[in-house]
Amino acid sequence: MKRYLEGITPVTVEEEVSTRLEVSDHLRKHEGPVLLNRITGYPGWRIIGNICTSKKVFADILEVPDDRLLDTLVESISSPTKYNKASEAGFLQNEFNAPDIIKKIPLVMYYPEKERYYTSATIFLALDPDTGRQNASFHRMMHLGKNRFSVRLVPRDLFNFYKKNQQNGQDTRVVVICGVHPAVSLAAATSYPNLDELELANTFLKGSLKCLDMGGIDVPVDSEVVMVGRLLHDEVADEGPFVDITGTWDKVRQEPIFEVEKLYMQDDPIWQVILPGWTEHRLLMGMTQEPRILNIVRNSVPSVKDVVLTRGGVGWLHAVISIQKRHEGEGKNAGLAALSAHPSLKRVIVVDDDIDVNNSESVEWALATRLRPDEGVAFVKGARSSSLDPSSAGMGVATKWIIDATIPLDRDRRDFEKVEGSWS
Ligand SMILES: Cc1cc2nc3c(=O)[nH]c(=O)nc-3n(C[C@H](O)[C@H](O)[C@H](O)COP(=O)(O)O)c2cc1C
Structure with missing residues (x-):
């Protein structure tokens, strides 16, 4: 030391x-x-x-x-x-x-x-x-x-x-x-x-x-x-x-x-x-899961770019993943792979690779402008949950959710890209 x-x-x-x-x-x-x-x-x-x-x-x-x-x-x-x-x-x-x-x-x-x-x-x-x-x-x-x-x-x-x-x-x-x-x-x-x-x-x-x-x-x-x-x-x-x-x-x-x-x-x-409960505790716990998630998501979506377990998600329960989407459906595949890579995960948001996963405003911007909830949100019921999540404590299982906020491939990408010099 x-x-x-x-x-x-x-x-x-x-x-x-x-x-x-x-x-x-x-x-x-x-x-x-x-x-x-x-x-x-x-x-x-x-x-x-x-x-x-x-x-x-x-x-x-x-x-x-x-x-x-x-x-x-x-x-x-x-x-x-x-x-x-x-x-x-x-x-x-x-x-x-x-x-x-x-x-x-x-x-x-x-x-x-x-x-x-x-x-x-x-x-x-x-x-x-x-x-x-x-x-x-x-x-x-x-x-x-x-x-x-x-x-x-x-x-x-x-x-x-x-x-x-x-x-x-x-x-x-x-x-x-x-x-x-x-x-x-x-x-x-x-x-x-x-x-x-x-x-x-x-x-x-x-x-x-x-x-x-x-x-x-x-x-x-x-x-x-x-x-x-x-x-x-x-x-x-x-x-x-x-x-x-x-x-x-x-x-x-x-x-x-x-x-x-x-x-x-x-x-x-x-x-x-x-x-306990502060930055160092969350960072050490979560940081080591990120390489595992990256590795496992990469198996099904090779173009995955970045992974973070978010600060607000206590460095453990919520992830954001960016991918360079090549095939329709890869957003959901990335989400499913992440949920199985880190079984404590409760929610995963998947965004395109122009979004900074470390910037929560940027991620919310993707949700606001790219997500159609009826198509993009999926629930997985009855999956093993984290013992740390008070909302499912004692039950052992919980509903997980995937939010795929990637741009549909059949749409013109230019409609979704942030204009240079606009709101940041
Ligand atoms: C700061 C910190 C505190 C932890 N406290 C505990 C704990 O009290 N009990 C526990 O079982 N795991 C605790 N963990 C998690 C384990 O150390 C961690 O998941 C470890 O990787 C388990 O390793 P293993 O799979 O090789 O057994 C803690 C992790 C960190 C970073």
Whole structure:
């Protein structure tokens, strides 16, 4: 983490800040990185947040212009590379056995009223019990007291590992890291079958990732904090409520317990936070779905140009796709492909390639001037829905919709094109 921080200039806050609600107040005031240098009750600690609040951060890391970012992500995901192993790591300097975590780490409470002390930027490293493949994924953790947390596990890779081990009466060994290079964060946020996310991070970092083998699990050596322990197979606890990317309270669930056996940290450690429901949270979640959507839409509509999960659609539920339409009906095909590529998607708008998908006014202009709703809007009933969408919460299925706002091919395109110098 510190290697990355040397190259950026975060806003720094010198006044003493409490972990209870004050950290989040400071993060809300700024769009970019914020470094809090004095934390009440935690001498020597600093807290950083808002690291990944724009796609530019990743275009800079990958050294590509902004308009090449999506294609570069697609290429990187298909070419993960083996990272180098290290024999030592800075975090080994400070080691604690089964500590009371909140006495050692400045866990943060982000929202008043209902919330508890949470980690929001913690990445779990674990091995598939069948294949030995390593997985990395973000999971928030709610502090339960002492060395225990409840962990939100959405049914994906780590959840599957946990279930397989549980069936065999075994705990799941995990290493949890916090305070990492944004390339590691972006890789950990991806969800592709059989992908080793640290190998993807190594591709993002042009081969410079170094990892220490900790009992068979590889751990990036510049992680600020490392917790080694187990997800217990025979105990669950309340997790939540927590503010998710929708900006609404996610409900309380019974979730697995993580018991920390060893805690390691760098000298002068920096604790990383992601403000729940804010830009960084939505961007990291959604950005990694865009290459997947692009890839799958490209299979049926090769002329697809751009994809975005929109800010207003919480970076997760609404997409806009631009295509260069060659055959009538391709707008709907693109929409259907997108809905299956990202099952949490609720609505997809398909526009022609002269429309900027990142500009919501431009997209609305396309709807206003090109869409005939009776023809262009299609509903797909009874499809699997996002657990995050309050309107379908608990049902598991929802109605999805496609809006095809592309110009019909049998019409004169010039009737629809924006006149140079007109309203913009
Ligand atoms: C900031 C952030 C927080 C996340 N929090 C959780 C979480 O608490 N629980 C969860 O299951 N997934 C969470 N996710 C999603 C997973 O990390 C992500 O989908 C991951 O790619 C799953 O990977 P996998 O398919 O390799 O298991 C979060 C993602 C981000 C970017």
